[in-house]
Amino acid sequence: MEIVTDLINAIVLLLNYIVVPGLSYGSQLALGALGITLIFGILRFANFAHGDSMAFGTMITVLVTWWLQSHGINLGPLPTALLALPAGILMTIALLVVTDKCVYRHYRRQKAVPVIFMIASMGVMFMTNGIVRFVIGPNDQRFLDGERFLVSAREFKATTGLSEGLSIKLSQGLTIVVALILVALLFWFLQKTRTGKAMRAYSDNEELALLSGVDPDRVVLVTWVITAILATIAGTLYGLDKSFKPFTYLQLLLPMFAAAIVGGIGNPVGAIVGGFVIAFSEVMVTYAYRKVFVYLLPQSLEPGGLMQLLSTDYKFAVSFVILVLVLLVRPTGIFRGKVL
Amino acid sequence: MLSGQDMVGGYGGADILKGCSIEVDEREIVVIVGPNGAGKSTAMKALLGMLPLKQGTVMFRDRNITQLTPQDRIAKGIAFVPQTHNVFTSMTVLENLEMGAFLRNDDIASSLDQIYQLFPVLADKRNQLAGELSGGQRQQVAVARAMMSQPSVLMLDEPTAGVSPIVMDELFERILEIRETGVAIMMVEQNARQALAIADRGYVLVVGENRYTDSGAALLANPDVRRSFLGG
Numbered sequence: 001m002e003i004v005t006d007l008i009n010a011i012v013l014l015l016n017y018i019v020v021p022g023l024s025y026g027s028q029l030a031l032g033a034l035g036i037t038l039i040f041g042i043l044r045f046a047n048f049a050h051g052d053s054m055a056f057g058t059m060i061t062v063l064v065t066w067w068l069q070s071h072g073i074n075l076g077p078l079p080t081a082l083l084a085l086p087a088g089i090l091m092t093i094a095l096l097v098v099t100d101k102c103v104y105r106h107y108r109r110q111k112a113v114p115v116i117f118m119i120a121s122m123g124v125m126f127m128t129n130g131i132v133r134f135v136i137g138p139n140d141q142r143f144l145d146g147e148r149f150l151v152s153a154r155e156f157k158a159t160t161g162l163s164e165g166l167s168i169k170l171s172q173g174l175t176i177v178v179a180l181i182l183v184a185l186l187f188w189f190l191q192k193t194r195t196g197k198a199m200r201a202y203s204d205n206e207e208l209a210l211l212s213g214v215d216p217d218r219v220v221l222v223t224w225v226i227t228a229i230l231a232t233i234a235g236t237l238y239g240l241d242k243s244f245k246p247f248t249y250l251q252l253l254l255p256m257f258a259a260a261i262v263g264g265i266g267n268p269v270g271a272i273v274g275g276f277v278i279a280f281s282e283v284m285v286t287y288a289y290r291k292v293f294v295y296l297l298p299q300s301l302e303p304g305g306l307m308q309l310l311s312t313d314y315k316f317a318v319s320f321v322i323l324v325l326v327l328l329v330r331p332t333g334i335f336r337g338k339v340l
Numbered sequence: 341m342l343s344g345q346d347m348v349g350g351y352g353g354a355d356i357l358k359g360c361s362i363e364v365d366e367r368e369i370v371v372i373v374g375p376n377g378a379g380k381s382t383a384m385k386a387l388l389g390m391l392p393l394k395q396g397t398v399m400f401r402d403r404n405i406t407q408l409t410p411q412d413r414i415a416k417g418i419a420f421v422p423q424t425h426n427v428f429t430s431m432t433v434l435e436n437l438e439m440g441a442f443l444r445n446d447d448i449a450s451s452l453d454q455i456y457q458l459f460p461v462l463a464d465k466r467n468q469l470a471g472e473l474s475g476g477q478r479q480q481v482a483v484a485r486a487m488m489s490q491p492s493v494l495m496l497d498e499p500t501a502g503v504s505p506i507v508m509d510e511l512f513e514r515i516l517e518i519r520e521t522g523v524a525i526m527m528v529e530q531n532a533r534q535a536l537a538i539a540d541r542g543y544v545l546v547v548g549e550n551r552y553t554d555s556g557a558a559l560l561a562n563p564d565v566r567r568s569f570l571g572g
Binding site for chain 2: 197208209210211214215
């Protein structure tokens with residue numbers, strides 16, 4: 001009987017520290033990688049400003065959340081940020097569309113090579129980053145309110161009688177649900193609507209899409225709008241889950257690009273799979289397994305160390321290593337996207 | 341119906357077209373042949389507006405369309421099948437056909453039926469990705485995509501390049517059927533003999549100029565044309 005309890009405890013440990021965080025972080029990365037992959041598929045460049053587009057959208061959401069909170073408006077158990085999201089999305093759409101008109105359109109007319117677009121996007125990245133830090137400052141900001149937990153560790157222990165607790169934060173549950181809905185909507189849009197098919201056609205074969213009468217300006221506009229929606233929601237969910245700090249969004253660029261490339265850049269399904277591959281790799285490699293082994297092994301074999309493969313300080317190295325390996329072994333990624 | 345007169349122009353460098361004139365009328369198959377580098381494809385692309393003309397005019401249904409963009413010309417009823425990359429490989433056959441009808445706002449069901457009658461194999465493969473089809477089937481998708489816009493002029497750039505002789509015969513067979521629906525057809529062909537055999541009119545271009553213009557049968561019978569361009 002004790003063996004069974006130990007086994008269940010070990011499973012709960014893994015659920016609590018690997019599966020739940022991996023799913024929510026993976027959803028956030030997937031949404032971010034989808035934005036990167038859409039821009040790459042349609043506009044054909046690696047958009048380095050994507051992390052800061054997320055930061056900008058989240059910043060607006062945070063500001064509007066504070067304003068709503070100051071007026072006593074809230075969503076009860078749900079975070080008020082959900083109410084502020086539309087404002088964040090609209091402002092981000094405005095930012096991205098204006099940037100496109102001022103910067104990228106110029107290079108499109110010149111028929112510039114992708115690397116020029118990429119460098120231009122780095123300029124946009126620094127500009128956006130500057131705006132965000134100028135407006136809200138470089139520090140951590142708290143904007144989470146409402147219920148904290150869907151399942152709290154204490155309640156879980158009390159109801160199950162286990163010694164390990166399972167906690168699921170509301171922000172984690174919310175992340176997974178919202179990501180599911182958003183991805184379903186995106187795929188419905190790309191597969192079933194006229195505009196979505198035009199986008200896929202344009203991504204597949206630009207010349208032939210033009211010969212079929214697709215309006216390139218409209219495709220580009222719609223792409224930026226969708227990217228803004230994805231970026232703002234991904235950024236806000238990440239901010240609710242962790243906290244909002246402008247610099248972390250710049251750091252997210254690496255795992256998000258890794259996710260997009262691992263899955264096959266330009267391929268939306270790949271971006272989602274890639275997001276979870278990266279998230280689970282990071283979480284699994286940096287988790288200390290000592291307690292799991294304590295439950296599973298007889299006392300005489302109890303491990304001495306933390307049983308941690310890599311310190312959490314090195315978590316970005318994980319996505320970097322995966323990125324390099326994929327580029328070396330299978331540059332098109334899991335789902336045969338385009339080669340960078 | 342569609343004609344280019346005294347066209348001069350190129351892609352920026354030296355002129356490829358040096359005063360060449362081609363035209364096609366309703367229910368007519370026009371074939372452009374000539375040696376490599378004669379400007380056959382370029383002449384056709386000039387009609388579509390894909391290269392800037394220094395001189396010459398392009399007329400469509402008695403209107404001067406020389407200044408129109410390719411998109412505007414397509415909207416007016418000119419369809420083009422490029423030689424390569426002429427299908428959306430990551431989309432299904434049906435989606436390819438839908439993209440062909442992108443500018444149409446009416447119900448496309450009857451057009452789809454027509455296309456499936458013309459190319460029965462596409463009906464079976466409608467939900468398969470175009471990239472997974474054989475070369476000959478892909479060419480059928482390419483032609484069918486262009487036909488979905490209900491064009492009055494269909495232009496084909498070497499539709500039989502790289503397909504087997506059997507597939508080529510079948511494709512020409514389909515092109516003859518398309519002509520019966522009232523569409524004007526203009527094509528550039530490497531397989532000059534076979535193409536001229538179904539042509540109502542043929543143009544032989546050499547270094548960007550018209551060398552011979554005659555009915556397909558007359559060109560095939562012309563000893564000079566045979567010797568110089570059809571390999572004896």
